Amino acid sequence: MELKFYIESGIIESFVLGLATESEVEELEHMRRLYPxxxxxVEIVERRLERAAFDEAAMPPAQTKERVLQKIRWEQAGGYGETSSSYTFINILPKDGSHISVHRWWKIFFIIIFILSKIFLFFAILYYLKYRQVKEQEEARSAIVAVMQVQQEYTTPL
Incomplete structure (x- = not known):
């Protein structure tokens, strides 16, 4: 009766799945020596779990086998070495993170923005210089007018 209770306790399934603790494994090994x-x-449980795994397994896509075989052939050919001329390797592995790839249109967009900013900077400096020149001319005119007024005051008879 003790053996039937031990089998139904689930310790064999835990052992087969690798979930049993060390003490449970030692206990099972001791019981296996006592009860052959x-x-x-244990073999029946292993077969039952294996059958359940195969019955519920999802089949991989058909092209998976061909991809794996291509990868094996490529590695056997020495990686970058002598590969057949009909074989084209496209590296789809993720990059190491030191470079950022940007779409071509974004590059063009940023170049246009950069050029426009330089044009606007040029015109801003140009108009600033013209404004400063006009301001200096106005100050010179007002100074000349002031000097002429002072001269008229001194030259006019009383």
């Missing part, structure tokens, strides 16, 4: 029927029960 446990060896057959």
């Amino acid at each position: 029927d446990l060896d057959t029960e």
